[in-house]
Amino acid sequence: VYSHRSQVLHTLVMALPNALGLSLTDVILPVVPMFHANAWGIPFAAAMVGAKLVFPGPHLDAVSVLNLMADEKVTCAGGVPTVWLAILDALDKEPKRWDLKALRQMIVGGSAAPPAMIEGFQKRHGLHVLHAWGMTEMSPIGTICRLKPQMKAMPEADQFRVRATQGLPVPLVDVRAMSESGEAKWDGKSMGELHVRGPFIARSYFQNPAEADKFTMDGWFRTGDVVTIDPEGYVRITDRSKDLIKSGGEWISSVDLENALMGHPAVKEAAVVAVAHPKWDERPVACVVLREGAKASPEDLTLYLEPMFAKFQLPDAFVFMQQIPRTAAGKFLKSALREQLKDFKLER
Structure with missing residues (x-):
């Protein structure tokens, strides 16, 4: 449930210089279906300016x-x-075909952007990816990842590391990460569920009292995203709580594995889901789509991941696919993958 006031405030915030920075000179292309928050977030801001x-x-x-x-x-x-x-893949194949000099920013949201994608656009094509995060319940914008002025003097690798986070909360939005023991420290390591509050966050679900527990007594909305927040205030989503993999009492981030796999030159797409295991309860299985003409074996991908992850975090298996199922909005449909793999047998 929203109000007219909340939508006006959200629209004003979206256009601010340190948010999307929109003006009447812009030509804006939302490459998303026009339903729920997609139909009023960017379009309302474009109309306003x-x-x-x-x-x-x-x-x-x-x-x-x-x-x-x-x-x-x-x-x-x-x-x-x-x-x-998909667009990066097309540009890599035909880098001189399209004149994109007017394109000053590509906003990516809906799920975590692979760092290799952000670097690929910048280094190979001179195009800037702006990482953002939000939810329908937030109207939808919540955070935008822009570097603070002093960060532009950092080494390039460190800048890309920051740009791969979901960024800083936009004006009027407060954030916190809540663990079982209370609010998590802003140290970039302590994990907790992301809570948000602000004037354009939904106050309730229409005629759906079963969802009331998503709103805390002290005025925060529980997003269901597991995050860390660093000392500078940058939010990094570790996973959706329902997508985290709990193996032998230890948590494994599917997002971190997916982003790392999509940095492999042979991998076009990757989605990681939990599969039942008789000893460890759950183990990660990676569903992988290879680039056209590329080859990679499970052993190749495991060797690639080993320097980046502890041994227990590595996928137990790789399933090669032609395409990963998607939602109507274009996100990976992990529920469909879990259903496909429900009878998948892992070694003890």
Whole structure:
């Protein structure tokens, strides 16, 4: 449940310079279906500042989107990581085909963006990816990842590390990470469920009292995302609480494994889910789509991951697929993967 006031405040915040920084000179392309928060977040802000809005219609394949961005001289586009991964792949194959000099930022949200994707756009094509996070319940914007001025003097690798986080809360939004023992420290390591509060966050679910426990007595909304917050205030999503893998009493982040796998040159897409194990309760299994013409074995991918993860965090198996199931918004549909793998047998 929202109010007209909450939508006006959200729209004003979205356009601020340190949020999306929109103005009447922008040409804005939302590469998302026009339902729930997608239909009023960026479009309302574009209308408020007088920017031109461009819509892709049903043509969401990479070549059609790139043609549209070049033809309309799009300055700002927004989509989920799977959209941008496909576009990066198309640009890598034909880097001189499209003139994208007008494009000043590509907003990525909906799920965590692989760091390799952010670096790939910047280093190979000179295109800036702006990482953001939000939820329908937030109208939808919650955090935006822009570097603080002093961070621009940091080594490039450190800048990319920060840019891969979900960023800082936008104005009027407060955040905290809550663990079983209370509020987690802002040290970049302590994990907790992300709670948010602010004037454009939904106050309740319409005629759905079963969801009332998502709102705390002291005015916070429980997002269901597990995060860390560093001393500078940057939020990093570790996982959705329902997607975390608990193996032998230890938590394993599916997001960290997915992002690392998508940094492998042969991997186009990767999604990691929990599979039941007779000894450890759950173990991670990676579903992988390889790039066209590329080859990689489970042993190759394990060797690639070993320097980045403890042994217990490594996937027990790799399942190679032609395509990973998606939601209508383009996110990986992990519930479908869990259903496909419900009878998958792992060695003891």
